[in-house]
Amino acid sequence: MNELAEIISRNEDKLRTEWIRDMGSSVQRADLISKAELEEQCKALLGAIITGIRSGGPTQLSSAGWSSARELLHEISASRARQGFSPSDVATFVLSLKRPVFVLFRRELATNQDTLFDAIWTATDLLDRLALITSESFMAAREELISRQQQELLELSTPVVKLWDGILALPIIGTLDSARTQVVMENLLQAVVATNSKYAIIDITGVPTVDTLVAQHLLKTITAARLMGAECIISGVRPQIAQTIVHLGINLEDVITKAKLSDAFALALQRSGRKVVREGTAPVSPISGLFAKREE
Structure with missing residues (x-):
């Protein structure tokens, strides 16, 4: 497992570049998220994945070693919900990392087919789990956003x-x-x-x-x-x-x-002891105060 972390760490910059390049247009929505923000999120997530593999292993995502990755995915999912992304776009953000990782492992572990197979299977399971966390966080954030908007609409729809x-x-x-x-x-x-x-x-x-x-x-x-x-x-x-x-x-x-x-x-x-009286010949309405006066 440390070997996988080291492979990703050594090739982090190149892996991040290929990851962003392979993302679909729905993930790289220039109208919703800037390129700099997307690159910063990818860099932070790769770093959190490396830390998680080293300290918690690739399968123990509930351990303390993966806390940074989980918190980061929660933040990214919440921001995506506010920005207007769809659930599939948010999940694709993580799943699009598969191909660059597979290509990297094949290049680094080509001499050992058994190790290569185990590494690809581990990476598949890991990224699928991370994508599930992302989707669950996105849905929770969107439900909270919808609930807050409904509350605001209720308050706006009942003016005094x-x-x-x-x-x-x-x-x-x-x-x-x-x-x-x-x-x-x-x-x-x-x-x-x-x-x-x-x-x-x-x-x-x-x-x-x-x-x-x-x-x-x-x-x-x-x-x-x-x-x-x-x-x-x-x-x-x-x-x-x-x-x-x-x-x-x-x-x-x-x-x-x-x-x-x-x-x-x-x-x-x-x-309340008041009445509306007519001034001259001007028309008067009980609601309008333009042509009326109050008498206490």
Whole structure:
């Protein structure tokens, strides 16, 4: 095993050059990774492989001697996931080292066929194991990236808008599930505390259907807001949603509902002791403040 490490070490520069040359275009994506970065990763991985063979042997990849190689593959896989490589491209990065290694062993061990066969078989098994580590690390990194992006999309898809002093609006688009309800609730409660608002309008115009589960999530959000001292008004109740709520027997008696967001906003203004009055002959909208004034 030390002999294999010595062969690779003596020919490291030439091996790295042939390795990069034999890589496919999908691995050498100039639009995703620079040539200098690719060369640096290849150099570091070859060094880690030599260290691993010398200290841990070519089969004990879980040993301490291979810790540097494992950590390096984790870092490379995570960076590939962020850069937009595919799983096959990441695995090919390691597997493309096979041919240069086989050519090197054949040149160095040509006089001993048995040793040559053993060396090639050992190298095949080693690189296959390293490729598996790379693929597993890539998938784990991509799943973490997707999870983080989903969380960010949830937060972006549930904005809390300040319509007026003490009046908030929370437009909901799409279906409510447990995870999204938690985000909605947290965003709303944080906004209630930050703005000291007494009224919150939950607009469900963009919610395709309201079933028992969605209604329960809405009620949880309303209850949490009430505990913080804010009264909730549900707007955007369409005829189909109203019929569904009645057929399902969902109890919304304690919840104020309105068909339009403008109606809910007008009600919130009224309950907060404000009203919108017309100035001259200019048209007025309950939501627009361009042609309106507040009266406390």
